[in-house]
Amino acid sequence: MTLKKSVLLAAAMLSVSSVAAHAAGTLEATKERGHVLCGVSPSSAGFAYADDQGKVQGLDADICRAVSAAVFADGDKVEFIPTNTNTRFQALQSGEIDILSRQTTHTFSRDNSLGLNFGPIVFYDGQGVMVPKDLGVESAYDLDGAAVCILPGTTTQQNLSDFFRTNNISFESVVFENTDEWRNAFFSGRCDVLTSDRSDLASTKAVANDPSAYVVLPETISKEPLGPVVRHDDDQWLDILTWSVYALIFAEENGITQANVDEMLNSENPEIQRFLGTTGELGKQLGLNDDWAYQIIKSVGNYGEIFNRHLGPDTPLGLSRAQNKLHTDGGLLYSPPFR
């Protein structure tokens, strides 16, 4: 099944039509098509998860909605395409999707050998390990000999090997292609340990029958900066993605929210005026309308609103902002100025 898929993708890369698909001009192609092609996780609570109306919800999904709002002045012109960890980059390379927004870690080799470009980090994460509470384990260093369930082709697979190698801990790796099989193997006790990004562990824990029976250990064994990805050959499209993300952060820095964005149009602050397009022509420089940023905030809100909606304390995931606070609050989020 996945084999077939990867063969198909390879075939797509070999085919003539891919030449046309790769030529710059993703923006034009997207406008013509009428929607953004967005590769997301098939089911990851808080990041991309179909709600009871079948609408894809989450931080990753809202990044694509922001781009859609910037391009079409409508946040819902997005086609969400589920991708797995193994074929996501090929899907992007071959033009099956135009943005990959799928809890993807920004790494050197992904950036440089895959023909990809990363947008700004939208979630600062780190790899953690989760165990059943009744195992009585308090630290990742106590895990010598444990069976670990892993997803293939993720940075976590390598991090884990590195971490255990450095600390001389042996382990049994059980690798699953499919997220559901991976979770089931852990919940059934086939593996003692589940490892992934801490946010992913939180979302897995949230869907367990009894979330309180599992505990995420304190160690963070790697840096996992997650960000959206686009193809290497289209600077304009990369700029649109990059500044759409910065727009979310800038709006939070300046207290612009989904609710008050219309009032903000009357703001006296020249930078906010430029940002919302009431003065200046920032949008033109991206090949968009000048109200592009207004449309983004109007349809998805600012970064803080998105975070609280999908990941924050009031959600089943219950994550705190931690590193994902604004720089002014001691976090890592920072937007370059809009001028």
Next chain:
Amino acid sequence: MSINRQTKSAQATSWSSLFYDERVRAILYQVLAVVGVALVAYFLWFNAATNLRQQNIASGFDYLGLEAGFEISDRLIEFSPADSYARALLVGLLNTIYVSLLACVLCTFLGTFIGVLRLSPNPLLSKLMLIYVEIMRNIPLLLHLFFWYTIIVFIFPPVREALQLAPGVYISNGGFYVPVLEWSFDHTMLLITLIASMVVAYFTNKWAIQKRIKTGEKVRIWPVHLAIITLPLALAYFLFTPEFNWNFPELGRFRFSGGGRITAEFAALLIGLTLTATANVAEIVRSGIQSVNKGQWEAARSLGLKGNRVMKSVILPQALRVIIPPLTSNYLNVTKNSTLAIAIGYPDLVMVSNTTMNQTGQAIEGIAIFMAVYLGLSLLTSVAMNWYNGRVALKGR
């Protein structure tokens, strides 16, 4: 002048007649077809290479020498994350061969057994086998694998609470644990002795049969065989005096150490592959036996041969001719179907390739490698089976 013209037209006719010659045309078409295929292949390769270069995607097979950096737990040879991608692929390949070979052997025995039972005059027995065959071969293999894996993982307890079946034998959802013999040089020598005496016994047996055919004299061969097998073995035993130390699995904090182990993933894959292939082999054997003319049974019985003997000496040799070719394609299917291992977490070649492709991003090379490997495996199987088929096929007379 006129002579000149004649030669010219003669030449023309010879050229055009050459063009209309059926054999020449056949060759011409073949050459054109080969050139066409080669051009298409070149175009695809060139296009892919250009695309990869334009997109700044690395290509080539250099990555095979890099450090893999991931762990493969279920393996037949030593492997650590510090080893190269090439070695990781080798681990995957050996796993693929191991599980396919076992499934082929098991399905041949079980399938023959069930195929013969399908023809049993006992209606209960034959109907039961019919039900087995129809259920097994009509459910997609992938569902089989999920089914068996889910059964194993959810029914058996986690390793820490493993069920003890016998001293040293445990079962859990992590796998099946048994004590294993601590193998040494002495054991190897014993095994070699046993194999050598079996080879000798094979030839003495052949000699006895030849003699019986030639002279009609029946040699009491079994005491000779007994001597050939046991005497050297006893001698070797006293010579090498191997120690029989058993290595028992012991439960640590998280898993067993020592002993032998069959993982849950391997077990589920082997069960799924074997059960579906068995159903196919059963049908192949049944149809093979039924293809033998009724007259052959009657002729054999009228010669006074007993039931088993009829099957063994008259029916099966003739049925084999019909059985072998579809059996070959069944073996090929088993090998290829083992790629579904990826769904239940058994690290076969495809899974390792997929991980490799993902870490390096070199999908085209990765897929080229495993396509070449599966093609190679399939061709090897075909060659071996065709050789065997040639031996049992009807000789022209």
